[in-house]
Amino acid sequence: MSDRFKVLEEEKVFKDxxxxxxxxxxxxxxxxxxxxxxxxxxxxxxxxxxxxxxxxAEHTRFNHSLGVYEIVRRMVENLEKKIAWDPEERLVCLAAALLHDIGHGPFSHSFEKVFHTDHEQWTRAIILGNTDVHRVLTSVGGKFPKKVADVIEKTYANKLVVSLISSQIDADRMDYLLRDAFYTGVSYGNFDMERILRVMRPKEDQAVFKHSGMHAVEDYIMSRYQMYWQVYFHPVTRSAEVILSKILHRAKDLYRAGYQFKDQPKHFYTLFSGEITLADYLKLDESVILYYFQEWADEEDPILHDLCQRFMDRRLFKYVECDPGKQMSVWPELLQLFAAIGLEPEYYLVIDSSSDLPYDFYRPGEEEERLPIHLLMPGGDLRELSRESEVVEAISGKKRTDHKLYFPMDFLEDQRTYAEEKQRIIALLKAQEG
Incomplete structure (x- = not known):
C-alpha cells in the first residue's frame, strides 16, 4: 500500500x-x-x-466526533464486502466523519444565532486553511483536503459517501441520539443500531435498507422524534439558551456603545466587530466564555450583571405557553408594563420557538429537499419508507412547532416595588396558559 495510506504498527483504541x-x-x-x-x-x-x-450532559464534541468516525468506519467495513472502495475514497469518508463538527463554536447554536456564524463554514475553513488539520490532510495529497471539505458541504461527487455522514439516517444522527440519551440518562434515544448496520446496502446515491430491517429504522425515526421534544427542546434548556443569548447580545451592544468593561473582552473584539479571523475563532471555547460570564457578573451595567449572575447561578427564567399569532394580543401592554417597572423587554421578555420535522420524503422545489430513506424490497425494487411503514407515514412531513414566553418570575414575585404593575403582568402571563 502507498505511503499515503499508512496504517499504524499497532491499532489504537479509545474506550467509549x-x-x-x-x-x-x-x-x-x-x-x-x-x-x-x-x-x-x-x-x-x-x-x-x-x-x-x-x-x-457534560459530554463533548470530541466524544461525538470520535463516535461518528467509529460508526462510519463500521459502515465502510460492511460496505467494502459488497462494493469495491478505492483506498483514498475510504480515507475521505473516515476523515470527513471525524472532522464534520470541528468548526463548532462554544455553546454552538446559541453562539451562531447571536454572531451570525455557521459552524459548517468554519469547518471548511479549518480543513482548507492554515491549520494543523490541513497539513495532516495534505500528507495524503494536495487535493485531499478539498475532497474532505466537499463531503461536509454535500457537493462531493460520490453521493453514497455524503449520505453516510449527512442524510435522514446517517452516522452523525445515530451517534448523537445514542450518546445524548446515555449522558442525559433518558431511554428515548435508544434504538437497534447493530440491526440497522446489518441491513444497510449500498446504492449509487445513498445507502438503503433491507425491508426485513424496517422496524429497526422505524424505531430510529421515533427515537429521534422523542429526543427532540423530551431533551433537545426541553423548556428549561431553552430558558438557559435565552439568557446565554441575551448576555452575548448585551456584551456586544455595550462594546459597540463604547462601554468600558472592568476586564476588557479581548477574545470578543473581532467577533463584536464582525471581522473575526480563523485564528481568533479557534481561541474561543466554553472555558473562555464562562470566564467572561464570571467576570461580567461583577460589571456595573445592571443588565449584564444580572443576566450573568442568573446563568452562572442557574436562576433561570420561567415560561408560559404562548401562540404568537393568537394569544399575544396583550403583547403591547406587557411591553409597556415591563418598561414601567424597569425591566427592558428586549432582555427580559422573550418568545422562543422550536420546531422539528422528524422525517420527510422528497418534495421537489422546496427550500430543504430531503433525500428519503429507501427500503430494498425482496424483489429488488426500492420503496420510500413511509410507503411501507404506517408508523412513519403518520409523522411524515408534519412539522411540529412550540412557542414559549420567557420572563424573570422571581423579579415579578418581589412585590416591594411596583406591586400593582407586577400583579397585572403575572395575571396577563397566566392568562396565556389558558
Whole structure:
C-alpha cells in the first residue's frame, strides 16, 4: 500500500461508553485526532446548555466526533464486502466523519444565532486553511483536503459517501441520539443500531435498507422524534439558551456603545466587530466564555450583571405557553408594563420557538429537499419508507412547532416595588396558559 495510506504498527483504541471501543488503524486518523484544532473539541459540550437541565450532559464534541468516525468506519467495513472502495475514497469518508463538527463554536447554536456564524463554514475553513488539520490532510495529497471539505458541504461527487455522514439516517444522527440519551440518562434515544448496520446496502446515491430491517429504522425515526421534544427542546434548556443569548447580545451592544468593561473582552473584539479571523475563532471555547460570564457578573451595567449572575447561578427564567399569532394580543401592554417597572423587554421578555420535522420524503422545489430513506424490497425494487411503514407515514412531513414566553418570575414575585404593575403582568402571563 502507498505511503499515503499508512496504517499504524499497532491499532489504537479509545474506550467509549456508547460503542465500547473506537478503533483507529490509519495513521491519518490518528494524526488528525492529535491536532490542536481537534483537541479543542474537548472544551466544547455536545449539548450546549443542556447540562443545566440534565446534569450528566457534560459530554463533548470530541466524544461525538470520535463516535461518528467509529460508526462510519463500521459502515465502510460492511460496505467494502459488497462494493469495491478505492483506498483514498475510504480515507475521505473516515476523515470527513471525524472532522464534520470541528468548526463548532462554544455553546454552538446559541453562539451562531447571536454572531451570525455557521459552524459548517468554519469547518471548511479549518480543513482548507492554515491549520494543523490541513497539513495532516495534505500528507495524503494536495487535493485531499478539498475532497474532505466537499463531503461536509454535500457537493462531493460520490453521493453514497455524503449520505453516510449527512442524510435522514446517517452516522452523525445515530451517534448523537445514542450518546445524548446515555449522558442525559433518558431511554428515548435508544434504538437497534447493530440491526440497522446489518441491513444497510449500498446504492449509487445513498445507502438503503433491507425491508426485513424496517422496524429497526422505524424505531430510529421515533427515537429521534422523542429526543427532540423530551431533551433537545426541553423548556428549561431553552430558558438557559435565552439568557446565554441575551448576555452575548448585551456584551456586544455595550462594546459597540463604547462601554468600558472592568476586564476588557479581548477574545470578543473581532467577533463584536464582525471581522473575526480563523485564528481568533479557534481561541474561543466554553472555558473562555464562562470566564467572561464570571467576570461580567461583577460589571456595573445592571443588565449584564444580572443576566450573568442568573446563568452562572442557574436562576433561570420561567415560561408560559404562548401562540404568537393568537394569544399575544396583550403583547403591547406587557411591553409597556415591563418598561414601567424597569425591566427592558428586549432582555427580559422573550418568545422562543422550536420546531422539528422528524422525517420527510422528497418534495421537489422546496427550500430543504430531503433525500428519503429507501427500503430494498425482496424483489429488488426500492420503496420510500413511509410507503411501507404506517408508523412513519403518520409523522411524515408534519412539522411540529412550540412557542414559549420567557420572563424573570422571581423579579415579578418581589412585590416591594411596583406591586400593582407586577400583579397585572403575572395575571396577563397566566392568562396565556389558558
Amino acid at each position: 461508553p456508547v460503542h465500547r471501543y473506537i478503533h483507529v488503524r490509519d495513521e491519518l486518523i490518528w494524526d488528525l485526532i492529535g491536532t490542536k484544532e481537534f483537541q479543542r473539541l474537548r472544551r466544547i459540550r455536545q449539548l450546549g446548555t443542556t447540562y443545566l437541565t440534565f446534569h450528566g
